[in-house]
Amino acid sequence: MTHSDNTSPALDTTVTHVPDRHRYELGVSGQPVGFTAYRDNDGRRIFFHTEIDDAFSGHGLSSILIRHALDDVRRSGLRIAAVCPLVAAYLKKHDDFEDITDPVTSEILEFIRSSTQ
Template identity: 60%
Template sequence: MTEQDTTPVVQRVDARHRYEIAVADQRAGLTAYRDRDDRRVFFHTEIDDAYAGRGLAGVLVEYALNDVRASGMRIVPVCPYVAKFLKKHEEFADIADPVTPEIMDWLEGQLKR
């Protein structure tokens, strides 16, 4: 396998409301979101066990947050991993909004659909 084959590739998959990360053309993980007005609400991030320990979650979330910034949107970190990432990466603080009960109620309604 060449180095290019093992370089992680991240893409936004709007139809599935998530960003996916792949290694050697195999999906290795995802971070899921729902959009509410100008806010992208991240609620779940996972990396397949076969790819654990490679730093892929950080690569995935950093890509996603940069994409949100480029689109002019804001971030709401319901997902514990995204919230933890934001604490370590203050360069995204200017586009992060707090998780509120209103957001949680709205998200619950979105996920029941």
């Protein structure tokens, strides 16, 4: 999935799902500037880490990236678990994903620990 977003008129952003790397990548004008990483387990896409290049902070890019990733999860029929603090904060502000969001349990944390080492 690649998506262009013109919500920020100064920045030409794209979000691309890269399943073999378990992440969604954010580009600005064709250059990679960030990603949100996940692992799938038991019908859930568990987001555990998000990064945006410091040079691009303050432009709302993490919100653009996370919104497109969560929209893709909804389309795929999976549920969401947010170990990543940025994704968790996004979900608290945007309750339109509440119906597909699961709480983070000790089992989810252990799965992330074991699958990302």
